[in-house]
Amino acid sequence: VSHKTAIVIGAGAFGTCIASVLSHNFEKVILKVRSVDVYQGICEGENKIYLPGIKLASNIVGAHTWEELDKIVEKENGKVELIVSGLPTGAIKSYFSENKERFDKYLDEGAAFCSLSKGIDPETLELPDDYFYHYFPDHKESFTFLSGPSFAKEVMEKQITLVSLAGQGREELITVSKMLSTSYFKAFISYDVKGVLLGGALKNILAIAGGVIEGLGYNHNTRAGMITRGITEMLRFGHVMNSRPETFYGLAGMGDLILTTTGSLSRNKSFGLELAKGRKPQEIIDSQRTVVEGYKTTKAAYLLARKYSIRSTIFDAIYQVLYEGADPKAKIEELMATPPRFEHD
């Protein structure tokens, strides 16, 4: 244990598992939780809502209010060395503008920042980095962005997990990567912030498609083929944002996509499986507590493709299935009915 205090904002499954990783290297990890039922569980040493049945390390504590959090930090005389944000992308804007002063102070005092948010805002087409850089323009180098193949439950089980960590500052990347480093968790660093965030967002769309394909009764060949063609399209989105192609076939792109399409645990895949049964998107979403990021991202990608004239046949087809009631089987047949063409052009 070489660090004092880390704060994790938001105790969803992923925020909680990152808190567990940090608990190896920090004296105290404070989970800042808004909802009362999650908070109560954390106080009893378990995230009963999102990761039921898994005991948390004893140096992970919950805080429901800022006052409570400040008291814990004070009592421990614990300098806040790392802030982790596990908020959904849609919540970043309001949360960090409302609490800007507090975070300015942490950052001024040298705290590093690690965002776990994935997704594209379907209204503004902005990504998490756009918000953070906008609200904290003097601390851009303090921000890092984590993404990669990491089911929270498996991280809790100490399964070996490799992720990407992107940011603008070399020192900060190395610092946060070390803070996250354990015998089972490893964050590879990268300067390609947009690529890592875009990979983490767009792969959710293909995960839905993977679920639909499986649900329709197609098997391994079809799934592998469609995913691969989908990644080729992902690169075109990256191209207009100046990200590096390698990032998309790295951990935050291909790696996460492999996980998400082949692991039965993924929410986006389950969503696709339900769609294939003929259920309506909104109906499925209403019946779940957790967010299906890929659904909103599909719309954002559709709008991005229009805005930047990106050729995106597969992503468009998924959009039409999710938002315009198109028949997935007919869409697949349409995609197949094209003359010989080059794989990469």
Added chain:
Amino acid sequence: VSHKTAIVIGAGAFGTCIASVLSHNFEKVILKVRSVDVYQGICEGENKIYLPGIKLASNIVGAHTWEELDKIVEKENGKVELIVSGLPTGAIKSYFSENKERFDKYLDEGAAFCSLSKGIDPETLELPDDYFYHYFPDHKESFTFLSGPSFAKEVMEKQITLVSLAGQGREELITVSKMLSTSYFKAFISYDVKGVLLGGALKNILAIAGGVIEGLGYNHNTRAGMITRGITEMLRFGHVMNSRPETFYGLAGMGDLILTTTGSLSRNKSFGLELAKGRKPQEIIDSQRTVVEGYKTTKAAYLLARKYSIRSTIFDAIYQVLYEGADPKAKIEELMATPPRFEHD
């Protein structure tokens, strides 16, 4: 049906399924089979050894000898428009030097050629294209090379299947792609012959690693992470052979790797699973009729890495497990125990 006759050399599972694809577009598809038991099955309309229980199309016929094959071609007055080679890489050299005259004649008469062979010769470090270009230097443009995510059984079931087809001649690529085109099968074309062949070969090594990881009890996170880091190494092999990075995250690279690591049907993965149980490589191989390409390819990749000074930590670790009795769990821990580093460098 717009073509006369296709010849498929070798009736393994994959050769047989490509014959089935071709049966939609050719009047006659002749499977040239060496082993008597496979041949007898084909004559009865079924590849009883490699694809038992699946009925072959009626225009697929077997030929045990060249005389028999010539008789069928003559009788049908069927021009041979396509030759498919489904031989294991190790068999190409002797087969096509022994029968060179015959194939020269087909090629002179305008036949196209499609090779299904994957793998690197562990003695000479040559790939299938090296052999074909060596024996048929005047017909280089006639040769195409197919690779991609395609379990034979699923192709037989008419599951949608997308593959890469590489070659030097634009017209020939389009021609063969059309010959292979059905409502469920599609070959995307590419000029990157070495990339497609290298992807198809090296992915077998990572498939073994995927099996070992699964067999050791690691789960989705670990598998996705290791595969992704493995592809990064594949690119370095491609680099010394001037292939395009895109090829490795295309159908013949990433696509086939997704299939092979996540589908339970893959031979290389099963091999890895058995290894994880503590069985010796040679013992597993001796107990199977089919070839585990990845085993030999691991040695070839190891030698290639030495020859060209390729940084190949993961591939080397797999080599040490397969050929030097190294403990896979210890190797994985070793790979994890490195300081923060850039994901792509």
